[in-house]
Amino acid sequence: MKTISSVVEQYIKHKPFLLNSISQGIINLTSLARIMMPEIEKELGKEVKQGAVVMALKRLSEELDFRINHKLIRVLKNIGEITVRSSLVDYAFVVSETLLENQARLIAEINKNKELFYTSSRGVNESNIIVSSAVSNALEEIFKNEKRTHKVENLSSITVKLPQVNVTTPGVFYYIFQRLAWEGVIIHEVISTTNEFTVIVHDNQIDSAFKIIKDLKNVNEE
Structure with a gap:
């Protein structure tokens, strides 16, 4: 069963540059949620509240921050010659x-x-x-x-x-x-x-x- 969170995650994952911008906290999530609403509602086949999309984006951004700042940085910090x-x-x-x-x-x-x-x-x-x-x-x-x-x-x-x-x-x-x-x-x-x-x-x-x-x-x- 599709959920708002899963649809939001798939939407973001298909837009690599947007994905990175969210992880760095440089995008207004409320504005982004407003832009995403029509596509999210079409995918789910029902109306959704903008606040629910914003919350899904916040959870995703926190998870991405962990992935990038705690795993990837360890590799980048140790780049050699x-x-x-x-x-x-x-x-x-x-x-x-x-x-x-x-x-x-x-x-x-x-x-x-x-x-x-x-x-x-x-x-x-x-x-x-x-x-x-x-x-x-x-x-x-x-x-x-x-x-x-x-x-x-x-x-x-x-x-x-x-x-x-x-x-x-x-x-x-x-x-x-x-x-x-x-x-x-x-x-x-x-x-x-x-x-x-x-x-x-x-x-x-x-x-x-x-x-x-x-x-x-x-x-x-x-």
């Missing part, structure tokens, strides 16, 4: 029978210089390879017979070490990417391992992205 790399190039190739073999050749070339950046990710039909621009010519020669779908230059990366508890804490990546989105940072690519993630952005946004991620450690002071 942040590494920035520039002069990167992103390539995408159609998956083929020879692609892995050529990647092995590329890795052998990159291993000659430990300062070079390399990362890759593979989907069902496409594989991405991001490298330092210094190795672009070598890559293009090795992959000359592969079908390339795009090449993007002038990129930078930010690699962040996360505490191990990040894998059991919901919302870590959501919160980080939301902050970046709020500041208008366009994420070109995301690469992650269990306790580390890397975001690739265009060179002209690297300073903003770095500051946002660095400031996450102070989120509990807001």
Whole structure:
């Protein structure tokens, strides 16, 4: 059986930015309840009192405050080393029978210089390879017979070490990417391992992205 509380919660959960704003206490719940009323009544099939919607929002905001301020902050406060790399190039190739073999050749070339950046990710039909621009010519020669779908230059990366508890804490990546989105940072690519993630952005946004991620450690002071 649907209740006012359950319908209100579902309404808010389908609006991520609104969800975060409520948890931070920056939305007037009475005004929000007034806006929500028609949709809540339609979902329940009956009239509801605005006060009941406000109370449901208050309970939800208190629960969200606990989730964010007591679980998520423990992860953000313990963000480890942040590494920035520039002069990167992103390539995408159609998956083929020879692609892995050529990647092995590329890795052998990159291993000659430990300062070079390399990362890759593979989907069902496409594989991405991001490298330092210094190795672009070598890559293009090795992959000359592969079908390339795009090449993007002038990129930078930010690699962040996360505490191990990040894998059991919901919302870590959501919160980080939301902050970046709020500041208008366009994420070109995301690469992650269990306790580390890397975001690739265009060179002209690297300073903003770095500051946002660095400031996450102070989120509990807001």
